[in-house]
Amino acid sequence: MSRKTIKHINLTIVLIFLTCICLAVVYPLIYTISGALSPGKSIASMSIIPFADGITFEHFQYLFTQTPYLSWFKNTFIIAVSTSALTIIVASMGAYVFSRFRFPVKKQMMMAMLILQIFPSFVGMVAIYVILLRIGGLDTLWGLVLVYLAGNIPYNTWMVKSYMDTIPKSLDEAARIDGANHFRVFATIILPIAKPIITFLGITSFTAPWMDYIFPKMVLRSADKQTLAIGLYNFVTDKKNEFTNFSAGAILVAIPFVIFFIITQNMLVTSMGGSAVKE
């Protein structure tokens, strides 16, 4: 056998292998899309071959007319946007102070932050419930935002602080000599340079609330304040199976995310590789 044939055989094996993995990766996704477009309700009545039952848009119609899907979407969107915006403001201010100032108990505070960030915040859920009850934050969207925001701060302050440490201090010193106060230095010099990490922070804190289940379930009670994760989960409980409606709702959420990830995949590869090298 010549070198070329061996190379060809190798490539064929690789391609077959990759195609198999592709099928496994894509199968549930295709089936979900097919579920969203199939008539009927339960997954039990669906054909095993995707799209074999015909195509209908009745589930989307059902979502928008018969269920509060739009209000779930609106609530989740409000929560995600506020969490993201507030996280950026609070975490970047904190990170700037940690990165640029020397003050007593700084070391202890940084250490406390890094220990706190390992805990999933629902470990303290009973206490959070009682605190929200006390300050009137139960069954409100801002109560939930507050919980997410607080949970985001320890890790993200660390992350942004590490990035700001790499920005030369001579830059802000020059501005200080020119008479700019700390806030101006922060807003007009540090923030623009730290844009990549701020963007990353904004995206991660925006995406997380979309699919959180525990806290909305605990904090939000009334029907008009539910979020997407809870609404979708209720389509496929042990008691009922409305896989088709679930799929329709799920792909409406997933599609923007997927498009976003596909567009930014090159940036993801470089930023992840970069972060690994830096740490």
Next chain:
Amino acid sequence: MSNSADVKQLAADGSKQKKVMLTAIIFMGLAHIIYLKQYVKGVFYALIEVIFLIFLPKTISKIAGLITLGSPQPDLPVKMRDNSMFMLIDGVMVLAVVAIFAVVYYLSVRDAVNEYKDYCISKMMKGNKSSFSALLGKSFPVMGLAPSVGLVVFFVMVPLVFSACVAFTNYSAPNNIPPNNTVDWVGADNFGILFGGDASWSSAFGRIATWTLTWALLATVTCYFGGLLMAVVLHENNFKIKPLFRTIFILPYAVPAVVSMLVWKNLLNGTFGPVNRTLMEIGLISNPIPWLSDGTMAKFVTVAINLWAGFPYFMLLSMGTMTAISSDVFEAARIDGANKLQVFRRITLPLVLYQTMPLIIMSFTHNVNNFGAIFFLTGGNPKVADSTLSGAGGTDILVTWIYKLTVDLMKYNFASVIAVLIFVVLAPFAIWNFSRTKSYREGEL
């Protein structure tokens, strides 16, 4: 204590340092007013202490409440009885406020002493003006940090301390649920019950703890090497549709975990799931496979589905690291006559492993706490022998068990013991991981 000479002319030879310090300790801000003539700052500090003193009786009663947790009052209507949980949380919050006050107090004393030292060196009283503008400048870090500290203290630390406290009480259904009944401190009893005191609870705990560690290890290792394998295959081979494959492979990462786990749960359903129906149609199996209802099978399935959802992250990570390796290294190896396999084994793999190691640790701690991967796929099921008592099924890990203990069984005391335990086990990992970061090693912390 302060004679007129002191007020007029403070000795600048450092001899009054002890006196300044003592005055600062006696009342917050006093030294600033009497000796250093920094009235604005001094009044500000003094005001803090005055406010604190006004609320002192309330503080003491809240702390007393924390110690007693209320007494049973069966003859009162439910609304008027002592609510142990409110008392506990108020007590913890008041302790947090007292701690913050103590830190401010300490800082004010320190500041007074430092100002005095400055004065001794410069022989000049700063007075109000300069220290006022300095105060404004100094207030920026305080204002910048205040929101972070406030939120973290009251929504992260207080809940965690509260949880840790609950681990030492009998807060659980059916007999100790406020507001009907009170809760009492029980020392380390809960730890005793879970770690050997009660045979069925301890065995349930042992079973779940073992599975949690096994799960976290398997989930991390499979995802890591799965992702690495895909990255290598894509990196080492050149063909036209490579970007297409990469795009497809990141799809599981892009789809929110709740959605994909619930989809898998439906696909793998034993009776009507399409996976079983397809396999039976093709003729590969004659009876449905109990993917999620058989104890051992369900464990394998959770790891496998987690691999489906988790490998893209490590694939992206390894790809990023591989592209970040300088091409000089490869060139040098090729000139030395190394073949492709040797280059991979001796250069690419060690470099990638070394650089992604901290993230493997992070991924391990993440998997120990990976609520979504278990809860939405299996819900912790199938049921096992101890499920009726412990509420935990065959695939439950510690965090999903905490959730069930809290929401379903209302055994808050046991849930808190487990939370404390997870903390004790995971904290060293986090500290070790961060002790390797650049800013820590360079002593900038």
